[in-house]
Amino acid sequence: MAEKKKRNIEIINRKAKFEYQFIDTYEVGLVLKGTEIKSIRAGNVNLRDAYCYFKKGELFVKNMFIAEYDFGNVFNHETRRTRKLLLRRRELKKLEKKTKEKGFTIIPYRLYMTDRGFAKLEIALSQGKKTYDKRHSIKDKDAKRDLARMKKMDY
Numbered sequence: 001m002a003e004k005k006k007r008n009i010e011i012i013n014r015k016a017k018f019e020y021q022f023i024d025t026y027e028v029g030l031v032l033k034g035t036e037i038k039s040i041r042a043g044n045v046n047l048r049d050a051y052c053y054f055k056k057g058e059l060f061v062k063n064m065f066i067a068e069y070d071f072g073n074v075f076n077h078e079t080r081r082t083r084k085l086l087l088r089r090r091e092l093k094k095l096e097k098k099t100k101e102k103g104f105t106i107i108p109y110r111l112y113m114t115d116r117g118f119a120k121l122e123i124a125l126s127q128g129k130k131t132y133d134k135r136h137s138i139k140d141k142d143a144k145r146d147l148a149r150m151k152k153m154d155y
Contacts, residue, residue, distance in 0.1 A: 029086035
């Protein structure tokens with residue numbers, strides 16, 4: 001029998017690491033429709049403008065773009081629909097308490113598929129960076145790039 005090779009789907013919000021300082025990360029499940037999961041498997045997702053918020057003790061993600069499924073019919077999903085996130089009650093209460101403090105927010109950082117075929121979202125409790133922190137991040141990244149270049153030349 002020929003073994004099926006699964007394509008590993010991983011969508012990352014790269015701008016989030018630059019804009020925010022991550023305090024804690026969590027792996028959460030998503031409540032999705034059938035055409036949404038098919039579109040995720042095709043890799044048609046964008047996390048750039050997405051953010052998480054609490055409503056009546058439940059956590060939701062808003063503005064996460066999942067493109068319409070190409071072969072969908074009239075039951076195709078809405079692209080920027082608000083989606084519920086699945087997390088343990090204890091973690092939800094802890095996160096809600098933290099977000100009520102000044103300056104903390106929840107950012108979706110990474111969307112990936114598990115071995116069992118479930119879509120998981122990695123969210124981060126984060127704090128916005130100041131301008132000087134961003135400059136420091138750029139300086140560190142440039143230094144790492146220069147070191148890698150030097151190592152490559154020396155072998």
